[in-house]
Every structure is written in structure tokens, then in C-alpha cells.
Amino acid sequence: MEFQAPRGTSDVLPNDQKYWRYVEKTASEVAESFGYRRIDTPVFEDTNLFIRGIGDSTDIVEKETYTFKDRGGDSLTLRPEGTASVCRAYLQHGMHNMPQPVRLFYLCPNFRYERPQAGRFRAFHQFGIEAFGESDPYIDAEVIEVSWSFLKKVGIDDISLSINSIGDSDCRPKYISALTNYYQNYSESLCPDCLRRLEINPLRLLDCKIESCQPVIESAPKGVQYLCSPCESHWAQLQDYLSNTGIAFEIDNTLVRGLDYYSRTVYEISPPTQKRTNVIAGGGRYDGLLEQLGGPPTPGIGFGMGIERVIENIKRLSVNFEIDSTLTIMFAHIGEKAKKETIRLSSQIRQLGKEAFVGPSRGLRSQMRYASHMNASHVIIIGDDELSTGLYTLRNLNNGDQTEITADGIINFVKEYDTGRKVD
Numbered sequence: 163m164e165f166q167a168p169r170g171t172s173d174v175l176p177n178d179q180k181y182w183r184y185v186e187k188t189a190s191e192v193a194e195s196f197g198y199r200r201i202d203t204p205v206f207e208d209t210n211l212f213i214r215g216i217g218d219s220t221d222i223v224e225k226e227t228y229t230f231k232d233r234g235g236d237s238l239t240l241r242p243e244g245t246a247s248v249c250r251a252y253l254q255h256g257m258h259n260m261p262q263p264v265r266l267f268y269l270c271p272n273f274r275y276e277r278p279q280a281g282r283f284r285a286f287h288q289f290g291i292e293a294f295g296e297s298d299p300y301i302d303a304e305v306i307e308v309s310w311s312f313l314k315k316v317g318i319d320d321i322s323l324s325i326n327s328i329g330d331s332d333c334r335p336k337y338i339s340a341l342t343n344y345y346q347n348y349s350e351s352l353c354p355d356c357l358r359r360l361e362i363n364p365l366r367l368l369d370c371k372i373e374s375c376q377p378v379i380e381s382a383p384k385g386v387q388y389l390c391s392p393c394e395s396h397w398a399q400l401q402d403y404l405s406n407t408g409i410a411f412e413i414d415n416t417l418v419r420g421l422d423y424y425s426r427t428v429y430e431i432s433p434p435t436q437k438r439t440n441v442i443a444g445g446g447r448y449d450g451l452l453e454q455l456g457g458p459p460t461p462g463i464g465f466g467m468g469i470e471r472v473i474e475n476i477k478r479l480s481v482n483f484e485i486d487s488t489l490t491i492m493f494a495h496i497g498e499k500a501k502k503e504t505i506r507l508s509s510q511i512r513q514l515g516k517e518a519f520v521g522p523s524r525g526l527r528s529q530m531r532y533a534s535h536m537n538a539s540h541v542i543i544i545g546d547d548e549l550s551t552g553l554y555t556l557r558n559l560n561n562g563d564q565t566e567i568t569a570d571g572i573i574n575f576v577k578e579y580d581t582g583r584k585v586d
């Protein structure tokens with residue numbers, strides 16, 4: 163084959179569509195049940211939005227963005243994550259003048275030039291939410307609960323929650339200088355990435371996955387010991403409010419998240435045995451971000467999770483789910499006269515909003531094979547005999563039941579067919 167999908171991208175073939183429909187539908191339902199409303203933003207934005215919004219010392223902006231000049235000479239970047247775009251939209255549309263908090267969710271494709279490996283894609287999809295204009299930690303607990311409830315509802319049961327507070331612009335500098343001082347004693351044993359982090363982004367030292375850096379991380383000073391008193395009470399209240407949701411959590415003082423803009427609450431959800439290596443959802447508070455993007459000081463908090471990774475976990479756990487059972491009728495026909503009748507009836511059924519199509523002009527057996535390949539729920543067979551009696555054969559492919567039915571009977575059957583929601 164001359165052409166393949168680009169590295170790090172994949173096709174979602176018809177057989178896998180059910181996972182996507184299931185995940186997207188459940189995500190919308192759960193987010194909406196908490197009062198979040200959907201927002202969609204463009205696939206590309208002004209490059210500076212991400213430089214200002216994510217930070218130019220992050221891996222994402224340094225080496226992972228798809229950035230290009232358009233024909234007018236403007237520098238544009240394919241969205242590498244959801245938050246900066248939603249913040250931009252919040253400010254652009256004056257949502258900061260609306261009653262706060264503003265609760266938004268999104269389902270969108272993102273693009274990062276990453277080294278392709280298991281579970282990492284260059285084009286991937288995210289489900290995320292953002293809550294703006296509320297600094298009270300009840301909303302931190304709420305955001306965590308949205309992601310937790312979604313994962314539980316979608317059938318990913320074996321998850322655990324880790325939380326941490328990384329302080330704010332008042333208290334974090336003190337912590338960062340303590341951390342830097344500590345790390346300077348270990349500079350010979352650090353990995354090259356950590357040596358760089360020590361210079362440009364010390365908090366991310368705690369995020370290193372390299373084995374030889376782990377002992378240094380373990381005995382590093384902990385951020386929660388340096389919290390100022392407003393951050394400390396925010397942190398204590400968050401834990402209190404989380405307890406009221408009934409979600410069990412673990413405090414992980416090395417949790418910092420990869421992006422520069424987080425403050426106070428950060429959290430991750432992963433299978434208990436695969437912490438850090440299979441993070442399914444992560445998020446946190448970013449109280450300085452909107453100001454950094456030119457808006458008024460506005461608190462914000464949110465999470466993002468990769469839909470591909472969610473689906474991987476659904477498959478890993480062999481979660482049983484059914485999406486709306488749909489009525490799909492194929493008309494099998496024997497003879498030219500019968501074929502015309504199937505064209506007429508399938509057209510009528512489509513006008514009722516249901517799916518119906520005519521079988522291929524081949525023998526009956528071949529038509530039946532096609533019906534099962536197409537996942538038809540029912541086949542209606544019409545031949546010369548059926549035309550003369552006016553009684554057609556209706557076969558349910560799900561259970562094998564077969565009955566005789568008139569043309570009017572078919573229309574009534576379709577009108578009354580209950581799609582039976584089976585999710586929940």
C-alpha cells in the first residue's frame with residue numbers, strides 16, 4: 163500500500179464506533195448532570211495562545227506542537243490540549259461577565275508530535291471540563307467527582323484517586339527555592355532532563371519517571387509543608403468536601419502535573435497498580451491562567467482525559483455495555499418486481515426516521531450474508547410468492563424469530579418499534 167495513516171494516528175473503523183458512541187454519550191450525560199454545558203472550539207488557534215497559556219518551557223510547546231504559517235503568514239498551532247482554547251473562548255465571549263461559576267465541557271481532537279508508543283497518539287481525543295470563576299474548594303471536589311463518576315459509569319471500576327496541593331504564587335516560590343536547594347546536592351546523580359528542569363521548571367523534577375531519580379524524589383521537601391495559610395485551609399477544605407462525596411483518595415505529595423499553569427489542587431486518577439504509567443484522568447486548578455491570557459483575575463479548574471485511553475481501559479476490563487439497540491432493516495428480494503417493492507418500502511421506512519436498505523442483487527443466501535455483515539437487526543424477504551399473497555417474511559436476526567407480515571404491517575411495526583435504551 164502506498165498510503166498509510168500518518169504515524170501516531172488511527173482510523174476508527176465501523177466495528178469500533180460503538181465504543182466511541184458509548185464514551186461520548188456517557189461523558190455528555192455525566193457532565194450535564196453536574197450542570198456543565200458543552201463548548202466546541204476551533205482545531206487550531208493563534209500559536210501565542212498556547213505559548214502564553216501552556217508555557218514555553220513545557221515539553222508540549224517546546225517540542226510537541228504542530229505549528230505552521232498559513233497562507234496569510236499567521237502562525238497557527240493545532241490544539242495540543244483543551245484548556246487554553248476554552249479559556250480564550252470564555253474571555254472572548256464575555257463569559258466572565260455572566261453569573262459565576264461558568265461550567266463547560268468539551269469532547270475534541272488534540273494534536274501533539276509525540277514519540278508514538280502504546281497508548282500515545284499524535285492525533286488523540288479528549289473529554290474535559292472547566293469551571294471558571296469559583297475559588298471555593300467545593301468546586302475542586304466537584305470537578306474531581308465529575309471525572310470519577312464518569313469513569314465509574316463507563317465501567318472502569320478499578321481506579322484510585324491521588325491528590326496534592328502545589329500552593330499558589332504567594333507560597334510556591336518558597337517551596338521552589340527549598341526544592342532547588344535540596345536538588346543541588348544531587349546534581350551528579352540526576353538524569354539530563356532533571357538537570358534541565360532544575361534550571362527552568364524545578365517543580366517538574368517531582369514528575370520525573372526515570373528510575374535513578376526516584377530516591378531523590380522520595381526524600382525531597384514536600385510542597386504541602388510550605389503552603390501559606392489561605393492555601394492550607396483550601397487544601398484542608400478540599401479533603402473535607404471530598405470525603406462528603408464518598409470518593410476515597412490518597413495524598414501524593416510528589417504529584418505536580420506536567421503543565422506550568424496549575425496552582426493549589428492537582429489530581430490524577432489511575433488503576434491502583436499502574437499509577438503514573440496509566441493515568442486515565444488528571445487535572446487541577448489554574449487560578450493565574452486567565453490573567454496570563456489577558457483577562458481579569460479569574461479562578462479556574464478542570465480536568466482532561468484521553469478518550470483512546472478510556473476505551474483501552476474499557477477493553478482491558480471487558481466492560482459489558484449496550485448502546486441504544488437500533489432497528490436496521492435489510493430488504494432481501496427475489497425477482498425484479500420484488501426488488502421494486504423493496505425500494506418502495508425501504509424508502510417509506512427511512513421517511514419514518516429508521517434505517518433500511520435494499521439487499522445486493524444477488525442470490526438470497528448472499529443477501530443474508532450481507533445483512534449479517536451490515537449488522538442488520540431484521541431482514542424482510544420478498545419474492546414472487548410473497549407478492550402474490552401480500553404476506554412478506556420478517557426475520558429477526560438477533561433471535562431468529564420469523565413471522566409473516568403485510569406491507570402495512572411493516573410500517574406499523576417500524577412506527578411502534580421501541581429502541582429500548584439499555585445503557586445504565
Ligand SMILES: [Zn+2]
Nearest residue numbers: 353356370375
Ligand atoms: Zn530525572
Ligand SMILES: [Zn+2]
Nearest residue numbers: 330333390393
Ligand atoms: Zn499559598
